[in-house]
Amino acid sequence: MLEWTGKIKEYKSVDGLPTLDLTKPAIYKLADKVVEVFDCVEDHLKLLKQCFDFASIKRLITRPDFTIVYDSMSGVQGPYAKRIIEEELGAAPGSCTNAAPKPDFGGPESAWHGHADPNLTYAVELVATMGLNKEGQKISSSKPIPSFGAAADGDADRNMILSSQFFISPSDSLAMIVDNADLIPQFRAGLKGCARSMPTSGALDLVAKAKGIECFEVPTGWKFFGNLMDSGTQYFPDKQTYTPFICGEESFGTGADHVREKDGMWAVLAWLQILAKKTEQAGKLVSVEDVANEHWKTYGRNYYARYDYEGVDKAKAEQMMKMMSDKSGQLVGKTFGNMKIKINDVFEYNDPVDGSVSKNQGVRFIFEDGSRIIFRLSGTGVAGATVRLYLEKYTPPTGNLGMHQFDVVKPLADVALQLSSLKSYTGRDKPTVIT
Numbered sequence: 001m002l003e004w005t006g007k008i009k010e011y012k013s014v015d016g017l018p019t020l021d022l023t024k025p026a027i028y029k030l031a032d033k034v035v036e037v038f039d040c041v042e043d044h045l046k047l048l049k050q051c052f053d054f055a056s057i058k059r060l061i062t063r064p065d066f067t068i069v070y071d072s073m074s075g076v077q078g079p080y081a082k083r084i085i086e087e088e089l090g091a092a093p094g095s096c097t098n099a100a101p102k103p104d105f106g107g108p109e110s111a112w113h114g115h116a117d118p119n120l121t122y123a124v125e126l127v128a129t130m131g132l133n134k135e136g137q138k139i140s141s142s143k144p145i146p147s148f149g150a151a152a153d154g155d156a157d158r159n160m161i162l163s164s165q166f167f168i169s170p171s172d173s174l175a176m177i178v179d180n181a182d183l184i185p186q187f188r189a190g191l192k193g194c195a196r197s198m199p200t201s202g203a204l205d206l207v208a209k210a211k212g213i214e215c216f217e218v219p220t221g222w223k224f225f226g227n228l229m230d231s232g233t234q235y236f237p238d239k240q241t242y243t244p245f246i247c248g249e250e251s252f253g254t255g256a257d258h259v260r261e262k263d264g265m266w267a268v269l270a271w272l273q274i275l276a277k278k279t280e281q282a283g284k285l286v287s288v289e290d291v292a293n294e295h296w297k298t299y300g301r302n303y304y305a306r307y308d309y310e311g312v313d314k315a316k317a318e319q320m321m322k323m324m325s326d327k328s329g330q331l332v333g334k335t336f337g338n339m340k341i342k343i344n345d346v347f348e349y350n351d352p353v354d355g356s357v358s359k360n361q362g363v364r365f366i367f368e369d370g371s372r373i374i375f376r377l378s379g380t381g382v383a384g385a386t387v388r389l390y391l392e393k394y395t396p397p398t399g400n401l402g403m404h405q406f407d408v409v410k411p412l413a414d415v416a417l418q419l420s421s422l423k424s425y426t427g428r429d430k431p432t433v434i435t
């Protein structure tokens with residue numbers, strides 16, 4: 001792209017364009033061109049109405065025993081949330097919090113210091129309202145705790161889902177939406193495909209296997225889902241079709257093939273739709289926690305956490321990754337604690353749709369019991385390098401399903417520090433953020 005910008009020889013501009021009123025929908029004719037000003041909230045709402053049964057979601061939201069809080073963290077979701085959740089679906093006024101978009105997402109004065117990130121660490125207001133602390137442990141609250149909570153990030157493509165004193169990890173949220181896709185009108189004809197990014201937990205794979213749905217493991221980055229959504233279309237007419245399709249990432253992005261981006265509002269409505277239908281079926285209010293408990297009893301639980309080490313020395317982080325990559329395959333059969341390594345490699349993706357190969361997509365240590373330790377360098381960090389360490393431990397349905405995820409993966413973190421020598425490379429022995 002940079003190369004092409006160097007080749008620009010001319011650009012055109014128009015003098016004397018009138019100032020158009022962008023505050024209301026209208027169509028303007030300017031010489032031989034037409035400019036249409038449209039309300040993007042209405043546009044999105046129209047599309048979402050094709051995906052969901054709004055009447056049934058409204059019945060849930062207006063139940064006297066159901067309360068909802070949707071925190072837009074001063075990002076762009078605010079006007080959409082108020083229009084859809086409060087006006088269209090009948091949630092009580094004030095259910096949508098921090099709903100006035102601000103250019104600095106609230107800045108240093110906000111509880112989240114302008115860091116509009118929907119996770120346990122940054123979405124502090126919502127997390128406290130839902131009766132949790134940043135470790136996801138229950139805390140007491142002086143006010144009644146809402147039945148359902150959600151947060152959006154600054155550009156509203158990501159989401160966090162909670163119920164009263166309960167946090168659902170994005171990996172679990174994805175698996176549970178796919179498991180219950182038949183309750184969502186968008187998937188009435190059945191799902192043909194689903195996908196997760198490589199570091200996202202394998203909870204999705206268990207559902208896909210049980211239901212016979214094609215499941216893909218792609219590198220981190222939403223673009224990799226795009227080709228799967230295009231399979232069988234005019235772009236790849238000879239390829240098998242994987243749509244209708246649901247996909248998601250551990251980094252709080254969830255979506256489907258109604259648009260090509262992750263869609264925070266879609267994920268919130270998908271959950272509300274599932275709860276609405278299950279509540280109708282059960283004749284009593286069903287919560288996110290109820291759905292999760294049922295799910296784990298069927299599939300087992302993929303305990304999961306991500307440790308971020310932010311702002312580390314880039315060269316050192318790269319050396320550490322290289323050291324681990326160089327050992328690819330050499331640690332198979334080695335035992336750490338009571339766990340034996342089954343696969344140690346560097347993840348590579350062969351795109352089944354366009355045939356492209358993406359190498360060097362993260363270092364993986366996969367153990368015989370299904371536990372995983374994954375290392376990646378963030379592609380979005382701003383200062384130095386961010387090392388992301390993803391930890392996953394599988395517990396079958398017969399095991400203890402009610403433990404705290406951060407406690408369960410802690411022994412894996414100790415093994416990860418050993419495997420990576422992270423402390424000697426980066427000087428860090430504690431992550432900056434755990435989600």
Ligand SMILES: O=P(O)(O)OC[C@H]1O[C@@H](O)[C@H](O)[C@@H](O)[C@@H]1O
Binds near residue numbers: 251253378380388
């Ligand atoms: O490389 P990082 O920092 O882990 O960020 C990954 C994220 O990067 C974003 O740009 C993509 O839109 C996401 O899909 C992806 O999850």
